[in-house]
Amino acid sequence: QSALTQPASVSGSPGQSITISCTGTSSDVGSYNLVSWYQQHPGKAPKLMIYEVSKRPSGVSNRFSGSKSGNTASLTISGLQAEDEADYYCCSYAGSSTSSFGTGTKVTVL
Amino acid sequence: EVQLVESGGGLVKPGGSLRLSCAASGFTFSSYSMNWVRQAPGKGLEWVSSISSSSSYIYYADSVKGRFTISRDNAKNSLYLQMNSLRAEDTAVYYCARMGTGLYFDYWGQGTLVTVSS
Numbered sequence: 001q002s003a004l005t006q007p008a009s010v011s012g013s014p015g016q017s018i019t020i021s022c023t024g025t026s027s028d029v030g031s032y033n034l035v036s037w038y039q040q041h042p043g044k045a046p047k048l049m050i051y052e053v054s055k056r057p058s059g060v061s062n063r064f065s066g067s068k069s070g071n072t073a074s075l076t077i078s079g080l081q082a083e084d085e086a087d088y089y090c091c092s093y094a095g096s097s098t099s100s101f102g103t104g105t106k107v108t109v110l
Numbered sequence: 111e112v113q114l115v116e117s118g119g120g121l122v123k124p125g126g127s128l129r130l131s132c133a134a135s136g137f138t139f140s141s142y143s144m145n146w147v148r149q150a151p152g153k154g155l156e157w158v159s160s161i162s163s164s165s166s167y168i169y170y171a172d173s174v175k176g177r178f179t180i181s182r183d184n185a186k187n188s189l190y191l192q193m194n195s196l197r198a199e200d201t202a203v204y205y206c207a208r209m210g211t212g213l214y215f216d217y218w219g220q221g222t223l224v225t226v227s228s
Contacts, residue, residue: 003154036214038155045205045221046147046155051214089155093213097160097169101147104154 004029004090004102011108017078020105022090023071028100030071034093037066037075041086049088050075077107085109112136112217114206119222126196126226132189132206132219140164140184143209146191148202149221156202159191160209174200196226 005023012018022029022037029035035053038046048057050066053073063078073092077084090102118130132144146158159170159180168180179192189206203223207215 034213038215040155045218046215047218048210048214048216051210051216052212057216091155091157091214097167098171099145099157099160099213101155101157 002100004092004100006088006090006102006105008103009106009108011110012077012080013110014080014082016080017076018080018107020075020077020088020090020107022073022075022092022102024073024092024100025071028092028094029068029073031095032093033068035066035068035073036091037064038089038091039084039086040089046089080109082109112208114208114217114219116204116206116219116222119204119224121225121227122196123228124197124226127192127194128196128224130191130193130204130206130222130224134187134189134206134208137208139182139187143167144182144189145207145209145215146180146189147205147207147215147218148200148224149205150199150202153202158204161189193224196224198226200224201226 037050040046053068054066088105094100113135115133145160161180177195181190203221205221206219208217210216
């Protein structure tokens with residue numbers, strides 16, 4: 001159950017688009033379309049933003065989108081807004097009914 | 111409205127035990143798998159354990175296997191985590207999380223802090 005690799009930080013100006021990568025292996029991200037993304041503001045619980053690679057839960061802005069290629073999944077935030085400043089974590093099913101989270105990415109809105 | 115409320119956290123000495131609880135409301139608890147996810151201070155998220163809706167299937171992260179026990183009481187809409195042989199590295203906020211149909215965590219509680227220190 002190794003952690004998936006994410007960049008420690010990503011930043012962008014309001015209105016810009018940013019992309020956060022999540023690199024795993026052929027045993028997790030590469031094998032299953034079961035990647036999810038979570039947003040966490042300081043001192044708060046995580047919130048589901050994307051599930052099954054690219055699906056958005058009801059109530060999540062369509063500025064958030066997900067994709068996957070090989071062993072790497074990505075979360076794109078378009079039209080960056082101040083309230084998007086938070087930590088973001090990817091997660092993938094890793095087989096044998098276990099899950100692996102990413103190392104986390106701090107998004108800063110400049 | 112789905113609500114998950116954890117309790118039972120606190121300060122415990124290394125080698126000690128603690129039992130966490132999660133009270134669920136706003137959905138049919140007995141129809142969903144449930145999970146515990148933890149987050150050490152200033153660190154990332156770590157999946158800890160999961161239990162299927164009827165308790166037939168239980169899984170643990172290698173880091174807690176043999177020391178933690180997950181359980182649930184569907185009559186009481188409650189999830190539990192019995193933590194034994196606690197170590198300093200178990201210090202974290204422990205979140206209760208509902209599992210959606212596609213193996214993702216769709217609702218989370220506010221968390222309860224467990225501190226293991228002498």
